[in-house]
Amino acid sequence: MGPVGQHSDKRAVRSVTACWHDPAPSKCFATSNDNCSILAFSKKTIYSRERNGNNQNKLHIRQEKEFHIRATEGINIMACTMLRPEHAHSWLDNAIRVAPLRLSDSWRKQQVEAALCKVQLTGAKVLRIKEVFHSEMERGIHQQPSSLQMENTYIPELPDGTEEGLFLALDLGGTNFRVILLELANGVVIRQHVKHYHIGEELRLGCGERLFDFLAECVSDFVRSQNLNGTRLPLGFTFSFPMIQKGLDVGILLTWTKSFNCPSVVGRDAVQMLREAINRRGDSHVEVLAVLNDTAGTLIQGAVLDKRTAIGLILGTGSNACYMERADRVQHWEGQRHGEKQVIIDIEWGAFGDNGVLDFIKTDYDRKVDDNSLITNSFTFEKYISGKYLGEIVRVVLVKLVEDCVLFGGTASDTLLTSGAFTTSLVSLIEQDTVDNSCDNTSEILNKLGLSYDADDIAVVKFVCETVSNRAALLVSICTAVLLERLDRPDTTIAVDGSLYTYHPRLKSWMNKYIRLLAPGKKFRLLLAEDGSGKGAGLVAAIAVRLKQRFSET
Known part of the structure; x- marks a missing residue:
């Protein structure tokens, strides 16, 4: 133009x-x-x-x-x-602004809107968040105090189509641990086998060494089931927890998140612990070549689907983002450089605001959710936007409205009063009602929660779900817009994965709207890149093999 x-x-x-x-x-x-x-x-x-x-x-x-x-x-x-x-x-x-609440009782309408007004972000706060996120990124990339880790992943390039062979991928990030065998040809997965292993609470909250011994046991079981005991298998380890990376195969665990808390291994190298556990068994020829998180894996998987991919987002139980940064901007680089032009930076934006820079948007509902969380006063941003917490925010708001006698006749069921009872999957179902101009899902959910309700109660519940969901979409979009402006590319694909993004019926449309609003003139698209934590890990292992061969020749 x-x-x-x-x-x-x-x-x-x-x-x-x-x-x-x-x-x-x-x-x-x-x-x-x-x-x-x-x-x-x-x-x-x-x-x-x-x-x-x-x-x-x-x-x-x-x-x-x-x-x-x-x-x-x-x-x-x-x-x-x-x-x-x-x-x-x-x-x-x-x-x-979300759609206005329409109730037959104007007093109830006023009370509900007053209770939700601080959850809805103002234009002034949106612009301030954008400035703060940019500032925190700059401080983090220059190794100054920041709530954004801006971690160097040491992944300096994307798949180039030459990747081939058999690779293992491990995916640890939730209660289900996956071991995956990938066969690559011309940079594409042509065959894969997956096995899931459940990780019980005694392992997730117990001794860290026992957890890694269990992971090694799962690897051994899987390799044996595939008749590959004598085969050398390069392995990529998706370890979806904050870590300090000192190399492609060195990741120092900073802290546990989600439902994990094994304090004895915080500060130790996840790759080394996995290697030691595998070696203790001595029954497989697995070589751990790379550690990454699910966000980096999503970017890698997105790059296979669309070469314009330069940002990876996870919007699921947890949330994080990564992007391709110019290597000359990155100060934290352990070991020798090999002329890298770019590298994936893991932002770890779940912790955005842990230093107080986002306190101006924190509501009493957010404080209550944080107080009841496994790790308090941490992962501030994740608690605003992720699938683990959105349903709980909605529940806390609904309970407050009941206490104010503006919802369900002032009477809550025991289920509604139970922390964790209102999951984010319920929020998605209720939001689907809004899309369909229906009340069917909402009515069924309220019945299962043991609540007595009228038409206005249904409208209020839908309004609360929309308000909380919209804030999450807006917060993600603000930070994504900053990334697009930082990349300053003519055309960028954003690879996204995660249950919240996949199943929430309105999240994608809101994100498209708000990113365009906040990153004017930047051409982009959102691309669903499923199983980045699995396929992406295998692809990174293949990249690691290529890099290892290249460096050994120089």
């Missing part, structure tokens, strides 16, 4: 009206009714105002460099407004 003076729709330029100031480019917003049209401009663009005959402000733009107007596809430009910050905030408020 050319400069404004050459724009095909000159009426759009003539209609530009302004509540004007001299804005910084990063804080420029424009509107087209309730839709987003984006103004991107040079710092040297000169602005002037004058009154026309209708006593309206007109903004006339004289260019020294370049000025673009891009309208959201399919939207006619009615009016574009360059906004002061306070007007930008107001416009954003409207753009991100």
Whole structure:
């Protein structure tokens, strides 16, 4: 699209009206009714105002460099407004607001909206979160104090189509541990076998050495079942917990998350512990070549599906993101460099805000959820957005509304009062009702929870689920928009995996809307890249084999 003076729709330029100031480019917003049209401009663009005959402000733009107007596809430009910050905030408020609550009782409506108002993010808070996330990324990448770890994964390249052979992948991140055999040809998985092993609570919360012995036992059982005891098998280990990586095959466990807490092995190398456990058994020829988390695996798997992939997101029980960073920006690099041009950076954004930088959006509901969590005062961002916690946030809000006598006649069932009883899967089902303009799922859920309800109660429950879900989608989108701006590529694919993204009926559409809003002019797409934690780990093991051969030849 050319400069404004050459724009095909000159009426759009003539209609530009302004509540004007001299804005910084990063804080420029424009509107087209309730839709987003984006103004991107040079710092040297000169602005002037004058009154026309209708006593309206007109903004006339004289260019020294370049000025673009891009309208959201399919939207006619009615009016574009360059906004002061306070007007930008107001416009954003409207753009991100959930559908209004409609109740027959106006008093109940007012009480519910008052109880939910702090859960709904304002435009001012959205912009502040964006600035804070960018700042925390910069501090983290430069090894300054930050809630974002910005960990170097030492994965310097993506699959190139030459990967072939048999590889093992281990996937540890939840109560089900997976061992996977992958056969690769031309960089594509042509055959795979998977076996699941349940990890009981006594292992997840007990001695860490016993946990790794169990993992080695599962590997041995799987290799034996595939008749591969005498075969050398390169292995990629998806270890979906925060770690400090000192190499592709060195990952120091920082802390456990989700339902795991084995304190005795915090601070130790996960790869070394797995190797030692496998060696103690001595019944398989497995070589652990790489450790990664599920987010990096998702990016790798996405790159196989679409070479434009440069961001990986996990939106499931937990949440995290990674992206391709320029190697010259990365200060933390143990060992010798080999001319790498890029590397995957694991952001560990679940901990975003653990240092207090997000306290301005924390509600009493969030504090209660945190107080009842396995590890308090940690993984702040994850507790706003992940599948493990969204249902619990909804439950806590519903209980508060019952206590205020504006829901279920002021009477809660024992089930509703039980922590963890309202899962995120229920939130997704209720949100499906909103999509379908139905109440069937909501009614069935409330019946199973043992609650007495009327039509207004159903509307309130749907409103709470929408509000909490929308906040999660918006928070993810804010941070993803920052990543797109940091990459500054002409076209980027974002690989996403996780149960929340897969099963929540509205998350993807909200994310598409909000990312476009917050990263104007950045071309992107969301790509479902399933099983990055499995296939991705095998592919990284194949990359590790290639790198090992290359380095041995130099």
